[in-house]
Amino acid sequence: MLLTNELIRFFAAGSFALIGLFAAVQAIRSYSFPAPRQSVKTLPDLQTPAFLFDQDTLVDASPSGAALIANSQAGQSDRDAVIAVLSRQFPNLREKILSLGTDCSVALAGTGDAGLGLTLSDRQGLLRISLNAPGVEAATRHYEDLERESLLDELNMLRLITRDTPQLIWTEDAQGHLIWANAAYLSYADRQMPDDDRSGRVWPGERLFADIPPPLPNAPRTFGGRHALQLPGERAEHWFDITAVPQDGSVIYFAIDANAAVRAERAQQEFQQTLAKTFAQLSTGLAIFNRKRQLAMFNPALLDMTGLAFGFMSTRPTIDMVLHRLRETRKLPEPKNYNTWKEQFSALEAAAKKGTYSELWEMPDGQTYRVTGRPHPDGALAFLFEDITAEVSLTRHFRAEIETGQSVMNALPDAIAVFSPSNTLVMTNAAYDEIWQRDDEPQMLVHDLRSALRIWKARCGPSSLWQDVENFGQMRRDSHIVSDGLIMTNGRRLDCAVQAITGGMTLVRFTPAMARLESSPQPPRQAYG
Numbered sequence: 001m002l003l004t005n006e007l008i009r010f011f012a013a014g015s016f017a018l019i020g021l022f023a024a025v026q027a028i029r030s031y032s033f034p035a036p037r038q039s040v041k042t043l044p045d046l047q048t049p050a051f052l053f054d055q056d057t058l059v060d061a062s063p064s065g066a067a068l069i070a071n072s073q074a075g076q077s078d079r080d081a082v083i084a085v086l087s088r089q090f091p092n093l094r095e096k097i098l099s100l101g102t103d104c105s106v107a108l109a110g111t112g113d114a115g116l117g118l119t120l121s122d123r124q125g126l127l128r129i130s131l132n133a134p135g136v137e138a139a140t141r142h143y144e145d146l147e148r149e150s151l152l153d154e155l156n157m158l159r160l161i162t163r164d165t166p167q168l169i170w171t172e173d174a175q176g177h178l179i180w181a182n183a184a185y186l187s188y189a190d191r192q193m194p195d196d197d198r199s200g201r202v203w204p205g206e207r208l209f210a211d212i213p214p215p216l217p218n219a220p221r222t223f224g225g226r227h228a229l230q231l232p233g234e235r236a237e238h239w240f241d242i243t244a245v246p247q248d249g250s251v252i253y254f255a256i257d258a259n260a261a262v263r264a265e266r267a268q269q270e271f272q273q274t275l276a277k278t279f280a281q282l283s284t285g286l287a288i289f290n291r292k293r294q295l296a297m298f299n300p301a302l303l304d305m306t307g308l309a310f311g312f313m314s315t316r317p318t319i320d321m322v323l324h325r326l327r328e329t330r331k332l333p334e335p336k337n338y339n340t341w342k343e344q345f346s347a348l349e350a351a352a353k354k355g356t357y358s359e360l361w362e363m364p365d366g367q368t369y370r371v372t373g374r375p376h377p378d379g380a381l382a383f384l385f386e387d388i389t390a391e392v393s394l395t396r397h398f399r400a401e402i403e404t405g406q407s408v409m410n411a412l413p414d415a416i417a418v419f420s421p422s423n424t425l426v427m428t429n430a431a432y433d434e435i436w437q438r439d440d441e442p443q444m445l446v447h448d449l450r451s452a453l454r455i456w457k458a459r460c461g462p463s464s465l466w467q468d469v470e471n472f473g474q475m476r477r478d479s480h481i482v483s484d485g486l487i488m489t490n491g492r493r494l495d496c497a498v499q500a501i502t503g504g505m506t507l508v509r510f511t512p513a514m515a516r517l518e519s520s521p522q523p524p525r526q527a528y529g
Contacts, residue, residue: 050130053079059126082129088153089116096120097127168208168240168255178207179250188238191231209255212242226258285385291378293319293349305369305385306331319349319381333361349373352381360388368392414511415494421504423449435494435510449506461487465496472498472506485513 049065051058058078061069065082072081083094089110090096100106100122110116121128162169162182170181181189188208209227224242231238239262240255276297279286285302289295294316303310307329308322317325326332351357352373361369370386406427409416415432419425425447436455449470457466465484472482483497493513501507 048131050128051078051082053127053129054125056080065131079127086118086129086131090118093118097129100127166257168253170208170253172207172251172253174249174251176207185255188229188231192229209240209242209253212244212253224253226262227255283387285387287322287383287385288376289319289381289383291380293381295322296380302385305387330364333363349381352383360392414509416510417452417508418501419449419452419506419508423506425449425452426505432510435492452508456486459488459490460494461489469496469498469508472500486510 048062049068050062051065052060056077056079068085069078069081072078072084076084079097083097086093090108091111093108096106096108097120100120102122102125105119105121108118108120110118117132119128119130119132121130165182166184168182168185168188170185171179173179185208192208208229211227212224222244224244226239226241228237228239239258241258241261243254243256245252245254276299279297279299282299283301285305286297286299287295287302288297295313295318296316298313302308303313306326308325312325323332353375355373355375357371357373359371361371363369366389367387368389370384370388372384372386374382374384376382406429409427409429410431412429413431415435416429417425417432418427436452436459453466453470463484463486465482465486468482468484472480481497481499483495486494486496488494495511495513497509497511499507499509
């Protein structure tokens, strides 16, 4: 890695002199490699590069062979490192290795005019790769050429990476002075300079991110945070996530474009603010608990309905704490069995997870809340508190009025049936059920005027009234009253009257004939003198 660092700094200085390249080669040749792994099969002390592999594991290597792969990439296997170095002279080396049979040998010739050769041999599952060239001096020169080509390939790759990467990469010394920068950094530095100063600029004199304190040279890799860069003539800021890597008395910085992340965070914040404003205007109380069952959000309506203090809610209490506080303030229905109280809370939370919890909480002070639990993403729970006291009171009032009206109708001696504008039976009274409803028939068997007419006709003698009733149900003549006398099959006499009432409904009234006679006026009693 020492060689790689020197090459990077050498490349950063902008010089590709041949003498520097040979100096790098000498650094490789003087590098002290670790002792090879011991194995049953080892290589003799060869002057030429040779390698002995067990699958991808390097078992042994000659000193010149070890020098060839000394600068292999991190995470790369030793066999891939050898193939990467020799592939320029032997392009099909990998295919030849894969196709090599057991206990076989094959010789390959290099593509250049250097006369390099390569021998692949398999002995008892061990692969041996050895280079050879005509003459010792020629072999040494060829091996140096291989090392030089390998270094040039890596150097060109590093040069392309630093040139084309969208990241801003630069190096500073321990005092914070810029000593190297890639093209992306220089592009931003050029855009930050005034237009009249760009033509004469050779090297940026000021740091792009002046607010970044230089870390200690021996400090570990640190995240420098998120920083903004304001360019002249542009309203929008450019945001970067910066990482500092101290190395060899200098610091290498990497700045990644964070504009998309910043925009997403701002959009999320604006959306949350919009939701908060919307929730603040709702009359429904809202409480959202995160996956840890801590209060994450609530609105003012919840405080008004429950009387919970803002200071308590701002501490992000759990569901149990909120429910306990509601019980203490008598804003929770008191259970009949106190021992099952906590079990009810557990059931409440479990039901809310499934999205099935919905109950009416009737408070001791007469208030009525509809509490609904709904699951949210990431395991969160949302509870809605609706004050339905007025709705419940109005419903009870309507129910009382309906029950009162039904009681009044049941107290009348006349049999009454009311049909809707669509001729559907709406209600009857007890006298009607007594006359027209048989004990062996289910209640409310008749559902419309046509079915009622069939029953009336079947239980009464012939009459022209039925046709008038049917026509009345179709025409709805509000000012006309149809009436006639009827004789039932059991001999009972009835007076039937049909008239329209409010809302387009039809009222059918059956009056017993005896009741009519009894209600007629009596002659005045004679007086005796």
